[in-house]
Amino acid sequence: MSVTLTINGETRSVDADPDTPLLWVLRDELKMTGTKFGCGVAACGACTVHWDGVPIRSCQTFLEDVEGANIRTIEGIDGKAAEAIRSAWRELDVPQCGYCQSGQIMAATALLTETPKPTDEDIDAAMEGNVCRCATYARIRRAIHVAAEKMEA
Incomplete structure (x- = not known):
């Protein structure tokens, strides 16, 4: 399934299973390795990204949930x-x-x-x-x- 989202201001289309954690889409599909895998259960914060400015744990946020969202990673944080x-x-x-x-x-x-x-x-x-x-x-x-x-x- 193709999902479109905005990562660090750039519209990206990703072909991945909709229940794939955003963390793995960032790291494996988009090669954005600044966001880290820590625990996989949203308890450590190593995978924190911003969804429309709000910090979220990308290891427990699924691709289907962020379709059309504005995601900001450590590579693109600015201001x-x-x-x-x-x-x-x-x-x-x-x-x-x-x-x-x-x-x-x-x-x-x-x-x-x-x-x-x-x-x-x-x-x-x-x-x-x-x-x-x-x-x-x-x-x-x-x-x-x-x-x-x-x-x-």
């Missing part, structure tokens, strides 16, 4: 919040192993887009479910605050 997050991530040397970082960045960017001056509680709520094996949570939280400050400047 003021994304630039501020990337800059703060580099400045504070957030990643350790880096495996979870695409999902962390996608969740953090969505947070700052909706809440430009988040509290610690806002950050904790938005980042809940994004697991970091290296436990860099304090650096992630600090980087989100730094990114918020950068957006104000």
